Amino acid sequence: MVMDFTSCLSFPSSFVSNGHCSSNNCSSSINHRSCYNFSTKVNLLKQQSYVFSKYLYSQSRNFKIQLLPRIEAKLEAEQLKGSEDDCESDGLQWPSPNDEIPFWKRDFPSWDLSSDAPAGVEQDSDLFHIVHVTAEMAPIAKVGGLGDVVTGLARACLKRGHKVDVMLPFYECIPKHCINELALIKTYNSYHDGNWVACNAYGGEVSGIPVILIEPSNQFFKGTNIYGGSYNELEAYLFFSRACLEWMQVTGTQPDIIHVHEWQTGALPLFYWDMYHFLSLQKPRIVLTIHNMEHYGECRHGVHG
Secondary structure, eight states, X not given: OOOOTTTOSOOOSOBOTTSOBSSGGGGOOOOOXXXXXXXXXXXXXXXXHHHHHHHHTOTTOOOOOXXXXXXXXXXXXXXXXHHHHHHHHHOOXXXXXXXXXXXXXXXXXXXXXOOSOOTTOOOXXXXXXXXXXXXXXXXXXXXXXXXXXXXXXXXXXXXXXXXXXXXXXXXXXXXXGGSEEEEEEEEEEEEETTEEEEEEEEEEEETTEEEEEEEESSSTTOSSSSSOOSSOHHHHHHHHHHHHHHHHHHHTOOOSEEEEETGGGTTHHHHIIIIIHXXXXXXXXXXXXXXXXXXXXXXXXXXXX
């Protein structure tokens, strides 16, 4: 059996050892252009080529897989056309190794996003108050994809009728002009390392999303970048995790869901169930999302071992 990998990207779901398909899928050619972009298509082809190459060298299989010579030329043409089509259709400028300014150093655009729910978005029947506790939020405190996800998820919940707040540190480097109606809403103390630390809580709105920014009076979150300051980041995010719960307690805020993101706020559930749930915050339930298993935080063994 000869399979032309350039004609389709779907292969029979199962094979039998006599070299024939167990279904009629062999003769079908599926056009994936409508649901895959060119890069996904190429990657899928490479993966499936590798998987099926295993059959070529397996003595338990007696069919033959042949990669036709024109595959490379067709893939290159597919990449070029797909790249042009994608850029024209969505208006995005895709990053390139030849860019003068790397994409991660470019300014993140701040769109004028409407808070009105678009037509066709159903409102949920059971509405919740959701508080996101995070280290990043696009576009004001974005380093990686975490900031994009938090902003997108918060907006999606708002459009479905839920009440949403996003709590994040008030980094010194945050562009304040990007926060609408920024104002001090509460001054309170939060415990850290044997002392009570004065904190300011600021309220505002970013891309139609209510935000609460926690600013401690110590050195935490000072510097020109979101990460990599001169302070101990582990200590800073431990403090921030507790300071968010302390703010909820002193203001009487009882959200239905506290959604914490990544390792930076991973200690908040521990503080909640060990302490604050027994003090006053008895209504919330906790959701923890780990977005990237490769970024799990580091600490010195001598201090926290």
